[in-house]
Amino acid sequence: MIHSFDAVIIGSGLAGLRAAVEVSRQGSVAVLTKLYPTRSHSTAAQGGIGAALGNEEPDRPEWHFYDTAKGGDFLGDQDAIEVMCEDAIRTIIELEHLGVPFSRTPEGKIAQRKFGGHTREFGSAPVRRACYSADRTGHAIMFALFEQCGRQGVQFFKEFHVIDIAIEKNRCTGVIALEILTGEIHLFTAEAVLVASGGYGKVFKTTSNAHASTGDCLGILADKGIPLEDMEFFQFHPTGLYGLGILITEGARGEGGILLNGKGERFMEHYAPTIKDLAPRDMVSRAIITEIREGRGIDGRDYVHLDLTKVDKRIIEERLPEISTFCRIYMGIDPSMAPIPVLPTAHYAMGGIPTDIDGRVLKNEIGDAIEGLFAAGECACVSVHGANRLGCNSLLDTVVFGRRAGIAICDILNKTGRGSVSKESVDRAREAIDTMLRRKGSEKAAVIRKALQQAMMDKCSEFRTENELLSLTEALKGLRERTLEIGLKDKGKRFNTELLEALELNHLISLGELIAHSALQRTESRGAHTREDFPDRDDMNWLKHTLAFKTDKGPVFGYKEVRITRFRPAERKY
Amino acid sequence: MVSGLLKNRNSNEMKKYTFKIKRFDPEIDRQPHWEEFVLEMEDSDRILDGLIKIKDDVDGSLTFRRSCAHGICGSCAMKINGQNRLACQTLMKDLSARNKSAHTAGVAVIIEPLPALEVVKDLVVDMEPFFGMNEKVLPYLINNDPPPERERLQDPKDQKKILQAITCIMCGSCTSACPSYWADKKYLGPSALLKAARFIFDTRDRAFDERLRAVTHTHGLWRCHSIYNCVEVCPKEIDITAYISKLKRAALKKSLRLK
Numbered sequence: 001m002i003h004s005f006d007a008v009i010i011g012s013g014l015a016g017l018r019a020a021v022e023v024s025r026q027g028s029v030a031v032l033t034k035l036y037p038t039r040s041h042s043t044a045a046q047g048g049i050g051a052a053l054g055n056e057e058p059d060r061p062e063w064h065f066y067d068t069a070k071g072g073d074f075l076g077d078q079d080a081i082e083v084m085c086e087d088a089i090r091t092i093i094e095l096e097h098l099g100v101p102f103s104r105t106p107e108g109k110i111a112q113r114k115f116g117g118h119t120r121e122f123g124s125a126p127v128r129r130a131c132y133s134a135d136r137t138g139h140a141i142m143f144a145l146f147e148q149c150g151r152q153g154v155q156f157f158k159e160f161h162v163i164d165i166a167i168e169k170n171r172c173t174g175v176i177a178l179e180i181l182t183g184e185i186h187l188f189t190a191e192a193v194l195v196a197s198g199g200y201g202k203v204f205k206t207t208s209n210a211h212a213s214t215g216d217c218l219g220i221l222a223d224k225g226i227p228l229e230d231m232e233f234f235q236f237h238p239t240g241l242y243g244l245g246i247l248i249t250e251g252a253r254g255e256g257g258i259l260l261n262g263k264g265e266r267f268m269e270h271y272a273p274t275i276k277d278l279a280p281r282d283m284v285s286r287a288i289i290t291e292i293r294e295g296r297g298i299d300g301r302d303y304v305h306l307d308l309t310k311v312d313k314r315i316i317e318e319r320l321p322e323i324s325t326f327c328r329i330y331m332g333i334d335p336s337m338a339p340i341p342v343l344p345t346a347h348y349a350m351g352g353i354p355t356d357i358d359g360r361v362l363k364n365e366i367g368d369a370i371e372g373l374f375a376a377g378e379c380a381c382v383s384v385h386g387a388n389r390l391g392c393n394s395l396l397d398t399v400v401f402g403r404r405a406g407i408a409i410c411d412i413l414n415k416t417g418r419g420s421v422s423k424e425s426v427d428r429a430r431e432a433i434d435t436m437l438r439r440k441g442s443e444k445a446a447v448i449r450k451a452l453q454q455a456m457m458d459k460c461s462e463f464r465t466e467n468e469l470l471s472l473t474e475a476l477k478g479l480r481e482r483t484l485e486i487g488l489k490d491k492g493k494r495f496n497t498e499l500l501e502a503l504e505l506n507h508l509i510s511l512g513e514l515i516a517h518s519a520l521q522r523t524e525s526r527g528a529h530t531r532e533d534f535p536d537r538d539d540m541n542w543l544k545h546t547l548a549f550k551t552d553k554g555p556v557f558g559y560k561e562v563r564i565t566r567f568r569p570a571e572r573k574y
Numbered sequence: 575m576v577s578g579l580l581k582n583r584n585s586n587e588m589k590k591y592t593f594k595i596k597r598f599d600p601e602i603d604r605q606p607h608w609e610e611f612v613l614e615m616e617d618s619d620r621i622l623d624g625l626i627k628i629k630d631d632v633d634g635s636l637t638f639r640r641s642c643a644h645g646i647c648g649s650c651a652m653k654i655n656g657q658n659r660l661a662c663q664t665l666m667k668d669l670s671a672r673n674k675s676a677h678t679a680g681v682a683v684i685i686e687p688l689p690a691l692e693v694v695k696d697l698v699v700d701m702e703p704f705f706g707m708n709e710k711v712l713p714y715l716i717n718n719d720p721p722p723e724r725e726r727l728q729d730p731k732d733q734k735k736i737l738q739a740i741t742c743i744m745c746g747s748c749t750s751a752c753p754s755y756w757a758d759k760k761y762l763g764p765s766a767l768l769k770a771a772r773f774i775f776d777t778r779d780r781a782f783d784e785r786l787r788a789v790t791h792t793h794g795l796w797r798c799h800s801i802y803n804c805v806e807v808c809p810k811e812i813d814i815t816a817y818i819s820k821l822k823r824a825a826l827k828k829s830l831r832l833k
C-alpha cells in the first residue's frame with residue numbers, strides 16, 4: 001500500500017511526538033512506530049528533566065550549560081549545549097501548559113531535585129534542577145504529548161516496523177515499513193522524514209533499555225553510507241538492579257541515597273570529594289567497578305549497595321514510589337528498610353546519527369546535509385552530551401531538538417514537493433523479507449543475539465583494552481556470518497515477531513561493530529570511554545568527534561572538530 | 575570484565591514449571607489449542623522470562639508483545655493462572671504455592687490472551703477497541719484561559735486527587751476483566767473512565783461539563799456496578815472504582831444543579 005504525507009516521523013518516543021506536535025500545525029504527519037505509541041521506551045524515564053527554573057533555589061541556564069559541557073568531558077558541541085540549556089525553561093513551561101502533571105512545591109510550583117553532575121556556580125555544590133513527576137517523569141510527559149498529537153490530528157501507524165529509509169540522489173523521499181499485523185509492505189512518501197527511533201541498549205546483555213531498543217534505523221542509515229558519530233561513547237548507569245539491569249533512578253541519590261561498599265564505606269567520597277554520590281555517571285560507574293575489582297563489593301561479590309534507609313520514608317513514598325515497587329517486586333526488598341544491591345547497567349547511547357542543531361542529518365566531516373532527512377532524540381548525536389550524558393538531559397534533548405527538527409521540517413514543506421521511491425527499493429525490501437522467511441538454515445537469531453550481547457558486555461563495557469576489542473571485532477565477524485544460516489520456525493505473515501527479531505539482529509550486529517571499532521581507534525580515555533591501555537584524556541589528538549562509516553571492508557573513520565565556544569577543556573574534578 | 579561475572583541474582587535452585595499456553599494462529603489454525611512446555615526456572619524469574627525462553631530456545635513462533643520488561647510500558651498483559659496480569663511483573667514464586675497438579679511436571683503456569691478482545695495470534699490481542707474508548711473522553715488537558723508566563727500553579731493537595739489516575743499504563747487488564755464490558759462492548763470501560771477522571775479532577779482543566787457529558791451516556795459511567803474486577807487486576811494498584819464513584823457523584827451533583 002502507498003501513503004503520502006508532508007512529513008513522516010519514525011518513532012513515537014518523546015522526540016518523535018514533540019516533533020509531530022510541531023509539524024502537524026502546518027502539514028500532514030504520519031508517525032510510524034513498531035510499538036503502540038505510549039509503549040515507547042521514553043515512558044520508562046524516571047528521575048527528571050533538567051531546566052534552570054530556579055524554583056527551589058537560585059539557578060541559571062549558564063550553570064546548566066557549564067555542567068553539561070564538563071559532564072560530557074568537553075566533547076559536546078557547545079553551541080548546541082547552549083541552545084538546549086537556554087531553551088530548557090521555555091520547554092518545561094510549555095510541557096506544563098500541555099498538562100504534564102509535574103510534582104509540586106508547597107507553593108504549587110514545579111518541584112525540582114538534585115541530579116548527578118548538576119551544580120550551582122560552576123561546580124561549587126549540587127543544585128536542584130531536575131523537574132519531575134515522582135519517578136515517572138517520562139510516562140507523564142509521554143501521555144501529555146501523545147494526547148496532544150491526537151488532538152492535532154497526527155496519524156499514527158501503530159505497530160509498523162520500518163525496514164528501509166529511501167535515500168536517492170542525496171534526498172530522502174520516504175520510508176518502507178512492514179505492517180506487523182498483516183505482514184504487508186507499506187510505502188510512505190514524504191517531503192521530510194524524521195528519524196526518532198531511540199536508543200540501542202540491547203547490544204549489551206545487562207541494560208535498562210527495552211526489548212524494542214534495537215537501533216534499527218541507525219543500522220539502516222549506516223548501510224546507506226551515512227556515518228554514525230561518537231559510537232564509542234555508551235553510558236553505563238551506576239545503579240541497575242543487580243542481576244536484572246532495571247534502572248534505579250539517579251533521583252534516588254538526588255533525594256539523599258548513598259552508595260556503600262562491602263566495608264560499609266561511602267566510597268564516592270574518595271572519587272568525587274565535592275559532590276560525592278552525585279558525580280557524573282561515568283565516574284560513579286567506574287568507581288563501583290573499581291571497588292568490586294579491588295575486593296570491596298558486598299561480601300566480596302560483584303555488587304555494591306544503594307542505601308536509602310536514611311532517607312525520610314515519606315520522601316521515598318511520595319517521590320520514589322515506582323522504584324520502591326520495583327525493589328519490592330523484583331528483589332523482595334523495601335528500600336526504606338534495606339539497602340538495594342546494584343551494579344552498572346548499559347543505559348544510554350551518546351553516539352548516533354550526526355545532525356546539526358535543527359536536526360538535519362549530516363553525511364560527512366564538512367557537514368553536508370541529506371535533503372529532507374532529519375533525526376532527533378537518543379538516536380541522534382547533535383552532540384550535546386559529548387562523551388557522557390548528564391542525568392535528566394536526555395528528556396530535555398528529546399523535546400528541545402524534537403521541536404527544533406519539527407520547525408525545520410515546517411520550513412521546507414511545500415518547497416520541493418513530495419518525492420517518489422523507486423519500485424526497485426520496494427521490491428528489494430519485499431525480497432529481503434521473503435528470503436528471510438524462505439531460508440532453511442539451522443541457526444537461531446536468539447542464540448546469535450545472546451552471544452553478541454554477552455561479547456559486548458564482556459569486552460566493551462566500562463573498561464576496554466586493545467586486546468579485548470580486537471578479539472571482540474573478530475567475534476562479531478563470526479556472528480555476522482552465522483546470521484546467513486538463520487532459519488525461522490514461523491513462516492507466516494501475520495504478526496511474525498520471530499522475523500522482526502531476526503531483522504533487528506542484523507542492525508544490532510552493525511551497531512556492535514561500529515561501537516567496537518570506534519572504541520578501538522580512540523586511543524584515549526574520555527567520559528564513558530575508558531581505555532585501560534590509554535588511561536588519560538588526550539586533548540592534543542582526540543578533542544574531536546569520531547565519524548564511523550560502515551563499508552564492505554569494515555568501518556572507515558573520519559573526524560569532526562568539537563565546537564568550543566565558552567568553556568575551555570579543563571581537568572574534570574568534582 | 576566484572577559485569578560479565580554477573581551471577582544469578584539469588585543463585586536459587588531451578589524448579590520445574592509446565593507452561594500451558596493457549597495458542598492460535600488464524601493463518602493456520604481453525605481453533606485455539608493448548609500447548610505445553612516444561613521449563614526449569616528460578617523463583618525470582620518473571621513469567622515473561624519463561625515466554626522468552628520458549629521463544630528463543632524451543633518454538634520461535636510463539637507470539638506475544640513485550641518491551642520494557644519491568645511493568646511500565648503496558649505491552650505484556652495476559653491471563654495468567656486465571657487472572658489478568660503483566661507477564662513481566664509476575665514472578666514464578668508468585669505462582670508456586672498454588673497450582674501443583676498430578677498431571678503436569680512441577681507447577682502449572684496457564685497462560686491465555688486477555689479475554690474479551692479479539693485474538694490476533696497466540697497471546698496478542700487487538701487493542702484497538704480498548705484504545706479507541708480513550709479517545710472518546712477528550713483525553714487531553716483543555717484550558718483556553720491565556721496561559722501564564724510560568725507554570726500554572728497547582729496545590730500539591732489538589733494534585734493528590736489525580737495522583738493514582740496518572741499512573742495508568744494502558745495495559746488493558748481492567749477493561750478486559752470487566753463483566754460490564756463483556757456484556758456491552760460499547761461500554762467505555764474502567765480505563766477510559768479513569769482517563770476522564772484524570773482530567774475532570776485536574777484543577778488545571780476547564781472542560782468539566784463537556785467531559786462529563788462524554789461519560790454519562792448509556793455506554794458510560796452508569797454501566798459500572800462496582801464489581802471491582804478492575805481494581806483486583808490493575809498492575810498499578812489503582813483504585814479505579816473509587817475514581818468512577820467520584821465521577822458518579824460529580825455527575826449526580828451536576829444533574830441536580832440542572833434541575
Ligand SMILES: Cc1cc2nc3c(=O)[nH]c(=O)nc-3n(C[C@H](O)[C@H](O)[C@H](O)COP(=O)(O)OP(=O)(O)OC[C@H]3O[C@@H](n4cnc5c(N)ncnc54)[C@H](O)[C@@H]3O)c2cc1C
Nearest residue numbers: 011012013014015034042047048162198377378392394395
Ligand atoms: C529506564 C530509563 C530511565 C530513564 N530516565 C531518564 C530520566 O529520568 N531523565 C532523562 O533525561 N532521561 C532518562 N532516560 C533516557 C531517556 O528516557 C531516553 O533517552 C529518551 O526517552 C529517548 O527518547 P526517544 O524519543 O529518542 O526514543 P524512544 O522513546 O526510545 O522511542 C523510540 C521510538 O522509535 C520506534 N522505533 C524504533 N525502531 C523502529 C522501527 N524499526 N520501526 C518503527 N518504529 C521504530 C519505537 O517504537 C519508539 O516509538 C532514561 C532511560 C531509561 C532506559
Ligand code: SF4
Nearest residue numbers: 742743745746748808
Ligand atoms: S487502570 Fe490499571 S489495569 Fe487498567 S489499563 Fe490502567 S494500568 Fe492497566
Ligand code: FES
Nearest residue numbers: 641643648650662
Ligand atoms: S513488557 Fe512492558 S509492561 Fe510488561
